[in-house]
Amino acid sequence: MHVSKRSHLKVDQAKSAFAEGNARWTNKDLDPVPRHERKWGVTSIIAYWISDAFNAATWQFASGIIAIGLSWKEALGIVALAFFIISFVIAANGAIGVIHHAPFPVLARASWGFWGSYVAIVSRAILAIFWFAIQTMNGANTVRVMLGAIWPSFLTMKNHIPASQGIETNTMISFLLFWLAQIPFLYMHPNNLRWLFMVKSVVVPVAWIAILIWAFKSTDGGDMWDRPATITGSAYSWAFLSSLTSVIGNYATLSVNQADFSRYSRVSVKWQLLYVPMLPIIFTFIAFIGIAASSAGAVKYGTLQWDPMALIANWPNRACRFFAAFSFALAALGVNISANSLSAANDLTAMFPRYVNIRRGQLLCAVLCWALVPWKILASAGSFLNFMAAYAVFLGPIAAIMVWDFWLIHRGKYDTLALYQPHSIYRYNQFLVNWRAVVSFLVGVAPNLPGFINSINPSIEVGVGAHPYQFGWLLGFVGTSIVYVGLEKMFPPRETLIERAVLPDEIYESNGYGADRIEGQSLDDEEEGRTGEKVGFKQRLQKML
Template sequence: MRFRLPSIYVEQPKSVFAEGNPRWTNRDLDPIPRHLRKWGVTSLIAYWISDSINVATWQFASGIIAVGLSWRESLGIIALAFFIISWVIAFNGATGVIYHSPFPVLARASWGFWGSYVAIISRVILAVFWFAIQNVNGGNAVRVMIGAIWPSFLNIPNHIPEEEGITTNGMAAYVIFFVIQFPFLCMHPNNVRWLFMAKSVIVPIAWIAMLIWAFTSTDGGEIFHQRPTVSGSAYSWAFLGSLTSVIGNYATLSVNQADFSRYSRVSVKWQILYVPMLPIIFTFLSFIGVAVSSAAQAKYKLATIPWDPIEVISLWDNRACQFFGAFSLALASLGVNISANSLSAANDLMALAPRFINIRRGQLICALISWVLVPWKILASAGSFLNFMSAYAVFLGPIAGIMLFDFWVIKGRKYDSVALYQPDSIYRYTKGVNWRAIVAFVVGVAPSIPGLANSVNPNVNAGVGVHAYQIGWFVGIAGTSLVYMALSYIYPARETQIERAVLPDEIYESRYGVVDGVPLGKDEEGSGHSANHGKPTDEGKGGFKKFVRSMDRIL
């Protein structure tokens, strides 16, 4: 067999969703057929436990305490924030369970085909940057792991200029973490769920062990005796600002939860599980961060609280504990980078160029861009830029609101799954743009812009506008939703309001028929089975042929 390079084009399915419009779909963007839905209740729970365990969750309380509130109030704010955001996550995730399409496709129903690019580009920017920054967190954990095994590694002479924000051994650890992460970027979401399950077991054990250490080694530290240092209106704005900040950290997943829920094989009712689960999990993990960081300050007589868990682990004398503690943080960074960043970025990039990018190529492109961004330098020198990235929720709140109320209120939960892939369909709106969504988005974001500018550059005087920014997510989602619903009722897009939903399952079954639960003409990826009643094909026999086919699947 003659060797051939992988095609620049990705596989375009011969499906009713793709006919005549390869510009708008590919195999990975098509609705997930029933036989490829592998995520059950256990997978969904493991995914969220995995996603919650990361350095950011550990540090949630630190920012709240820093503005003058106590640890009790910080945990209360975290619980309330996730109670609020869990409803948005559940309702937007339900759309993916029903229609089994990703966020970029579902966004066409409310934004129009070209208008959806506003939501897609807003989301992909955030995903790529946070992927890069999580790589630095993972590299820092790997550095401590190697130092625990080989202490002289930490004393390797540094040959990188100080202004770059990274040392020679830090760069080596970053590269090692990146290499370890690479195979997971090539996995299909159905397979990567096993990573989430492993992380949801291993990392909580390690973090609970740290909590036990905190309470057995000290009395907990001074932080548990501190009281609020602000009062009156300053207290109120500190409370609301902190609430918005915590919500903002997970505003992304409130927008694109369908990217993962589309693989669900269980009833849509299971999405409501997030409402009690998320506040409990995130609050408990944040409490671990408070207790362990405070105990470390008391035990090692530090002037300030070490909120970075890597710093806490580095203080331990026992090298085995150092290794396993750092391993838990590296695994935490790996899991959250896949679940919250690379897969989300891949879906968005894929929607921008479906003829050239599939879900694997999208993840690899995201990883490549992360190197170009030199994230270690961003973390070392661009505090104002990180403030901007954290404040990005002012854009995501309006996007979530539009999609939420469009599906549940305006469209009455009735989408046409075929029309979502046909650019001249009922979701064409005005030249591919739903102007109602654009107007509502601008109205929702505008009040927060002065405060956002001030957060990036303190020399910009925002006046009272800083308060609108402090609660920007609430202002955005409320204002945008009200304007969008008002415009949709006053100037309705009647062609989009259909009598009954057109679900992908009925399309697959009516077009292809079903054999043993597998739609005819639909291959299960990597199975070697197709529409031949489950009999394996001869294609791909032989080691070299399998290698070539594997490269095709990866790229």
């Protein structure tokens, strides 16, 4: 029998209560995580967030805030407030993943419709792939410092790459080495990545606390601690809002796709509330380390270096340079996987479920990294980086729609099986699009467009139209929330308003998948009281399949 080459590229669709016979909309990696594969406990969750927080971007949060005229105290206050706000959204969307154990691209179908969900999926995929490339370049800079500490002449190696390429030979070698170091972790199943996050959550904090001790032991701290804010009045207010939005924007992606990780949780949904006190504390502490170390470096070396690699490069001790740079390399590795490659992989899997799974999606993201030539982006395309940072304003409306749709409109009741059946209750119309979500998204984004355009091309004058963009995430989130809830109340999609949640475990049990592994195990706290009603469920299940 002739087998086409194309068939060899297809991913495994076998033995799935959801994917079997429905290859266009799901595969094994998009299916809800079975009970025996849920391995993330409380320790894993905490390690994940500590790991995610410790990265160079968090270190530098305060730099931009202080640079525009605010004091260090105000900078730390803004970081704390930003993560206090975003932590509620992360917890709310993460809880949906704990309850239904499905990834973000699948959960988005409930509020957007099947084809409508691609607005959210494609938006996040674009960000994730580009930021993976840029973070890989940042990781390359840490490897360059590490190699320079071991082999000093590496930093003065003769360059064989034309200057027009925006990168030198030693940096290209460093880029290749860091890129290769990521490959084994991209090949790992997300359940096993928790070990990477646990190691990072120990090694990196210890190294950075050591840097904090160095900062206070080596100098008197510098004059940054005595600098007051240099702006007042309306300029101060706009600077405050702009800085708040900038910090929130850095984690706007995870506020949307937290379910990609929480779906592997084996603990109760209430543990998602841990984010609310934990995130502001951790991120503010790291920003404080960045302020202290940079201020000490300014006193000791005569130049204020917010870039930690530039600061570490001044240290005379080669061993200290190596291990400090190694901690930043590990930090970059962890955050690139948690925030970028795995996010892109879930999105690519949702777009091409016949041919892409999470493993292939992560490797594809790594390959695309080279095609984007991030060294050129960082070297010469400031406006493009502004665009990528500004793109976060689109994620506020997406997060708002998902939060309110689940918790308010549907009162925490989704039908998990229907999320995988395109002609189910989440069909909405013949176009498989929830028009309410699309209209709300456009309303939330529209006020930010003048400022968004100006941020990309400052030569385009937009006048006061730039102000809404300065608090774009908050404006988009609030505006979209009001419009979406209003439309859903005025034009309720009654077919989606079910009396009880249909959870993945009862579907697995009803179909006999994994029954030998979950037999005799009690349901999680969030599932108690919901699975008792099974009258007519098997008949409805058979009809839908």
